[in-house]
Amino acid sequence: VLASDPGRLAAARREVLRLRPHQLIWEAHTPINRVFTLKEGWACRVIQFPDGRRQILSFLLPGDTLCVEAIPVDDYRLPYALRAITNVTLCAFAPDDLSEATLACQQHRKLFARYVLGQLELVQGRLADIGRRRAIGAVAHLILELYERLAKLDLVEGREMAFPLRQEDIADALGLTTAHVNRTLLKLRRLGLIEVSPPKLRVLNLDGLRREALSN
Amino acid sequence: VLASDPGRLAAARREVLRLRPHQLIWEAHTPINRVFTLKEGWACRVIQFPDGRRQILSFLLPGDTLCVEAIPVDDYRLPYALRAITNVTLCAFAPDDLSEATLACQQHRKLFARYVLGQLELVQGRLADIGRRRAIGAVAHLILELYERLAKLDLVEGREMAFPLRQEDIADALGLTTAHVNRTLLKLRRLGLIEVSPPKLRVLNLDGLRREALSN
DNA sequence: CGGCCATTTGAAGCATGTCAAATATCGTGG
DNA sequence: CCACGATATTTGACATGCTTCAAATGGCCG
Numbered sequence: 001v002l003a004s005d006p007g008r009l010a011a012a013r014r015e016v017l018r019l020r021p022h023q024l025i026w027e028a029h030t031p032i033n034r035v036f037t038l039k040e041g042w043a044c045r046v047i048q049f050p051d052g053r054r055q056i057l058s059f060l061l062p063g064d065t066l067c068v069e070a071i072p073v074d075d076y077r078l079p080y081a082l083r084a085i086t087n088v089t090l091c092a093f094a095p096d097d098l099s100e101a102t103l104a105c106q107q108h109r110k111l112f113a114r115y116v117l118g119q120l121e122l123v124q125g126r127l128a129d130i131g132r133r134r135a136i137g138a139v140a141h142l143i144l145e146l147y148e149r150l151a152k153l154d155l156v157e158g159r160e161m162a163f164p165l166r167q168e169d170i171a172d173a174l175g176l177t178t179a180h181v182n183r184t185l186l187k188l189r190r191l192g193l194i195e196v197s198p199p200k201l202r203v204l205n206l207d208g209l210r211r212e213a214l215s216n
Numbered sequence: 217v218l219a220s221d222p223g224r225l226a227a228a229r230r231e232v233l234r235l236r237p238h239q240l241i242w243e244a245h246t247p248i249n250r251v252f253t254l255k256e257g258w259a260c261r262v263i264q265f266p267d268g269r270r271q272i273l274s275f276l277l278p279g280d281t282l283c284v285e286a287i288p289v290d291d292y293r294l295p296y297a298l299r300a301i302t303n304v305t306l307c308a309f310a311p312d313d314l315s316e317a318t319l320a321c322q323q324h325r326k327l328f329a330r331y332v333l334g335q336l337e338l339v340q341g342r343l344a345d346i347g348r349r350r351a352i353g354a355v356a357h358l359i360l361e362l363y364e365r366l367a368k369l370d371l372v373e374g375r376e377m378a379f380p381l382r383q384e385d386i387a388d389a390l391g392l393t394t395a396h397v398n399r400t401l402l403k404l405r406r407l408g409l410i411e412v413s414p415p416k417l418r419v420l421n422l423d424g425l426r427r428e429a430l431s432n
Numbered sequence: 433c434g435g436c437c438a439t440t441t442g443a444a445g446c447a448t449g450t451c452a453a454a455t456a457t458c459g460t461g462g
Numbered sequence: 463c464c465a466c467g468a469t470a471t472t473t474g475a476c477a478t479g480c481t482t483c484a485a486a487t488g489g490c491c492g
Contacts, residue, residue, distance in 0.1 A: 047340070047343075047344050047348075049344075049348060050430070053348045054348070055343060055344040055347045055348045057340050057343060069333055071329075072326050072328075072329030072330070072333075073326065073329060073330055073333065076333070079337055079340065079341075080340065109288065110288055110289060112288075113287075113288030113289055114288070114289055116332065117285055117288075117289065117292070119336075120332075120335075120336055120339070121295050123336070123339050123340060123343065124263070124273050124295065124296065124339055125295075126343060127263075127271060127273060127339060127342060127343055127346065128263045128265075128271040130343065130346045130347050130391060131271045131346050131388075131389075131390070131391030132263075132265060132269045132270070132271045132391060172347075173347075174347070175346060175347030175348060214266075
């Protein structure tokens with residue numbers, strides 16, 4: 001999103017942050033005064049329940065923007081937390097600088113809106129996954145989503161992509177248990193659809209995977 | 217959202233629509249050229265699967281805006297359909313008129329953003345419902361969400377509110393079957409938390425309902 | 433009154449959860 | 463470079479929440 005005007009962007013940058021896997025990037029329910037872009041690594045937006053249960057809302061890939069909410073609304077409190085999945089490099093910006101840079105002209109405003117709507121689509125797609133698909137369809141669909149997002153970033157080579165998610169992460173994103181995610185991944189491997197050699201995943205049969213994602 | 221400048225709004229209004237229960241307001245995947253406000257009645261945003269399964273993304277109550285996506289993005293195709301739940305009265309606007317009215321000044325832009333973020337929160341809350349709550353917690357939570365939204369609109373009297381949802385609607389919102397929704401509502405009634413006399417619902421024990429929504 | 437639609441209820445099956453233990457993997461320090 | 467501990471994956475047996483399918487009941491509107 002924010003890549004539309006590199007010059008002005010660089011001027012607005014405040015700090016560069018590096019975090020390790022599983023570290024908290026931003027706590028839930030605390031006012032945000034920074035916007036971040038994810039330069040390297042994966043992260044996620046996650047709701048924590050008091051008793052330890054987690055629900056991952058969406059995964060964030062390189063180039064994604066975190067805390068976009070801070071741009072239009074002052075002192076917005078995120079209803080979720082942000083966590084690193086891998087090692088992560090973040091660029092931090094002051095929302096005010098960005099709101100000038102991104103909202104000043106019509107064109108930037110549209111880019112911004114398109115980005116937010118894209119994120120909304122992701123979450124809604126996840127809703128349909130959890131609500132109306134069996135475990136195997138949901139897992140297949142999640143892999144496809146990540147595959148296609150990474151392909152757009154040119155991060156897929158020969159149908160092989162980085163896949164740093166633990167089975168626990170997949171479970172928390174899809175409302176399953178790690179045990180069942182394990183069995184489901186096994187089934188996808190047995191079907192010859194994917195091949196996992198951590199931290200890489202290769203899609204062996206793209207159409208088959210798509211079929212599995214839609215069926216039942 | 218759009219209520220911030222009644223005069224200009226009235227000037228932008230194009231048509232008033234009336235629809236009956238279950239009628240389609242806007243088909244999925246077709247470009248949108250209108251923005252609507254829901255004047256009377258309930259509606260929902262819903263994903264239809266080829267095989268008949270449905271996933272309701274969110275419920276829309278009086279005062280809500282439909283197709284906000286058309287304001288910043290031309291020819292946006294909704295990834296979901298819009299359906300009336302009750303009799304419905306809609307006011308239609310041309311996006312261009314609104315983008316002037318709502319995006320011209322800083323203040324209106326913020327209102328717009330705040331509204332989109334609110335909708336996003338709803339969907340994300342629903343995600344947590346489906347993913348990490350038992351049926352009873354999810355149903356309790358949904359009732360609470362609607363109760364609180366209606367209360368803000370001053371549409372709750374003596375803890376009684378309109379409740380035009382069929383059990384099938386609840387099921388499609390929460391990823392359950394009608395049979396199980398029925399048993400779950402029965403359980404909530406037996407617990408003395410709610411009382412249903414269609415199309416009304418009375419909350420008998422607000423704290424108890426909240427406890428049920430969080431527990432387990 | 434009759435037909436349609438929604439709710440209610442039952443019995444049986446299955447997908448997924450739960451709990452626990454064994455195995456594999458990885459990062460780290462010796 | 464190896465050994466260790468911590469963490470993640472894999473697997474099993476069993477429990478259960480939810481689904482499926484079907485039929486009965488109830489409410490509403492023409």
